Amino acid sequence: MDVEMHLESMDLGETIVRGNNATNQSRAKAMIFLRHHINEGLKMEYLTVKNPHDWWNKLKERYDHLKLIVLPKARSNWHNLRLQDFKSVTKYNSAMFMITSQLNLCGENITDGDMMEKTFSIFHASNVILQQQYRERGFGTYSDLIVPAHPLKRMRYNLLIQAAETTKAGEMAEAKDMTVPSLVEIMAKDHISP
Structure with missing residues (x-):
């Protein structure tokens, strides 16, 4: 190439x-x-x-037959790719791009949507609601999802406001402290450094 x-x-x-x-x-x-x-x-x-x-x-x-060797391994790596197997988001991200490059080289078209779906699918079971919130956020690209940036902060702020509006007046103090963790914070919870 x-x-x-x-x-x-x-x-x-x-x-x-x-x-x-x-x-x-x-x-x-x-x-x-x-x-x-x-x-x-x-x-x-x-x-x-x-x-x-x-x-x-x-x-x-x-x-050209090397594709026959690389493709099954790349598919296996894709299937077994899990965030919790990496010490940092950066290492996970590097592995994600290496595997998708190998798959693309072998003719498998891996899109941003596929990479986002893969990342959503490996959220820890205790983070199902958070996974749903990330899906509803409608990230356009994998990079938007993986890099904690301003849109994520806005999402957390909007969720905080929604929670505050639906909370009873007596529980407002608790709602002030409520935040939606970033993807990096989720990984930290699962002992994965950013």
């Missing part, structure tokens, strides 16, 4: 596409780039290949 992007940035992306109309000079530049950045053993193995498209296809044939 990096090679494709780099070739594209050099205006050589068409050299590895079937039926391309690349000039000989473009093909030569692409071959120089590919040979410069490939393992010495592979360079010797494909020494006689002169066309970047042919070389690209030979490498794809040789290594």
